[in-house]
Amino acid sequence: MTGALAPAKPLTALDRCDRCGAQAYIRATLPVGGELLFCAHHGRQHVAVLRGKGAEIQDESARLSASPAIAPDGER
Numbered sequence: 001m002t003g004a005l006a007p008a009k010p011l012t013a014l015d016r017c018d019r020c021g022a023q024a025y026i027r028a029t030l031p032v033g034g035e036l037l038f039c040a041h042h043g044r045q046h047v048a049v050l051r052g053k054g055a056e057i058q059d060e061s062a063r064l065s066a067s068p069a070i071a072p073d074g075e076r
Contacts, residue, residue, distance in 0.1 A: 008058045017042055027058040040064055 008027060015024040017039035026043030028036045031054040038046060040061040051057055 008056075011037070011058070011060050025059070025061040025063065029056040029058070031055065 008029065011024050011027060013023055015027075015037050016022065017024050018037050019042040020039060022039035022041075024037035025040045026038040026047060028038070028047065028050045030036070030050075036046075036050070036055075043059065043061065047057055047059070
């Protein structure tokens with residue numbers, strides 16, 4: 001066994017922030033097991049401390065500023 005973590009599944013609209021219930025964009029997988037989910041706002045508040053304690057961080061908050069795809073016919 002290598003100890004490598006399995007790739008995390010993408011966060012969806014069903015994943016909710018453990019602090020406020022908003023859509024989660026950040027997952028912190030704890031070294032002792034379990035995970036915490038955060039919206040971008042609460043993730044920014046807690047991610048540095050969690051990373052310092054050995055948590056693996058999956059940050060998908062860049063999706064908030066991504067432009068929607070435009071179809072070839074100009075419609076979104």
